[in-house]
Amino acid sequence: MSANEKRSERERKVVVKRKMQGKKMQRRVFLLSAICLLLLFSCSYVFTSRAQSNHETVKYYRSIEVTPGDTLWDIAGDYVSVEYKDRYAYIDEVKKLNHLTDDQISAGEFLTVPYYDVP
Numbered sequence: 001m002s003a004n005e006k007r008s009e010r011e012r013k014v015v016v017k018r019k020m021q022g023k024k025m026q027r028r029v030f031l032l033s034a035i036c037l038l039l040l041f042s043c044s045y046v047f048t049s050r051a052q053s054n055h056e057t058v059k060y061y062r063s064i065e066v067t068p069g070d071t072l073w074d075i076a077g078d079y080v081s082v083e084y085k086d087r088y089a090y091i092d093e094v095k096k097l098n099h100l101t102d103d104q105i106s107a108g109e110f111l112t113v114p115y116y117d118v119p
Contacts, residue, residue: 057083057116061097068107079115090114 064075072091080090091103097112105111 055118057081058119059083059114059116061112061114063110063112066105066107066109066111070105070107072103072105075111075113079113081116083116 062079066075072094073087075094076087076090080087084090084093094100094111094113095103097114
């Protein structure tokens with residue numbers, strides 16, 4: 001093997017080695033970026049959760065007078081909130097609070113209704 005061939009072989013090995021180092025560096029940068037993004041999203045989730053928990057709601061009760069045409073469904077639409085599974089759950093609570101056995105209400109009646117609000 002001549003000196004030129006040896007030098008060419010060494011140069012080729014150096015080029016291959018540099019390419020491998022470049023690929024390793026790209027992988028490290030990608031991995032570091034992915035970890036940073038994951039950390040960023042995790043922190044934003046934690047801070048968002050804490051911010052929401054600072055606005056805790058309290059359950060209150062209000063007495064309302066039933067007006068002509070009112071139904072429990074309509075009343076539930078006015079007072080139901082995310083603390084309830086759905087309107088049906090809210091209506092069930094109103095019925096229990098007011099000792100109602102069915103969904104019939106009459107104008108002029110007073111009902112106690114629950115609602116949630118920030119203190």
